[in-house]
Amino acid sequence: MRALRVLRECDYVLCEDTRVTGKLLSHYEIKKPLRRYDAHSGEAVHASVIGDLRSGKNIVLVSDAGTPGVSDPGVLLVQRVREAEESVETIPGPSAITAAISIAGIAGNQFAFWGFAPQKKGRRTFFSNVATSEIPVVFFESTHRIMKALDSLIENCPNAKVYLGRELTKMHEEMLVGKAEELLTILESEPVRQKGEFVVIIENK
Secondary structure: OHHHHHHHHOOEEEEOOHHHHHHHHHHOOOOOOEEEOOOOOOHHHHHHHHHHHHOOOOEEEOOOOOOOOOOOOHHHHHHHHHHOOOOOOOOOOOOHHHHHHHHHOOOOOOOEEEEEOOOOOOHHHHHHHHHHOOOOEEEEEOOOOHHHHHHHHHHHOOOOEEEEEEOOOOOOOEEEEEOHHHHHHHHHHOHHHHOOOEEEEEEOO
């Protein structure tokens, strides 16, 4: 309810895809100007936003999914706004990290979040480090690389317990648990389950 109130009271909304956010606002009958903000937004956009903040405007930043600023281009805007000594507030929403941890059933009170697995450079080292971590490792993976990620886990830590959270907090949410080879077999047999955004948790035994 707080998020809806903030959206109704703001001057405009920055979003990754105006079509996606437009559907959300339309559903709640909220009419606000939408401006695109993504990984390709440059310093001119940052300067414009900061200028608007200094003039007293209230601006909302949303993500298509997940939390703005967490493995998300919004972090650049937050940095610039903080450097300009303007106020930044968070409106709590769904976080794939805490959502995955909360339903995995992992004992203990420590885990490491490593963001997105590197696409090319550093990818081999990344999975090698996952295999030697003494605490559970959480990372994001895309629908295009989830099968390769499972292959890398089979190679580096075949006996680790893998929790595969797919589309968390969305309609097709599910959590698959098992060794990487077992999960790879499941996704190969049902290709539709390869689609979506993934949160991967590795627990080395």
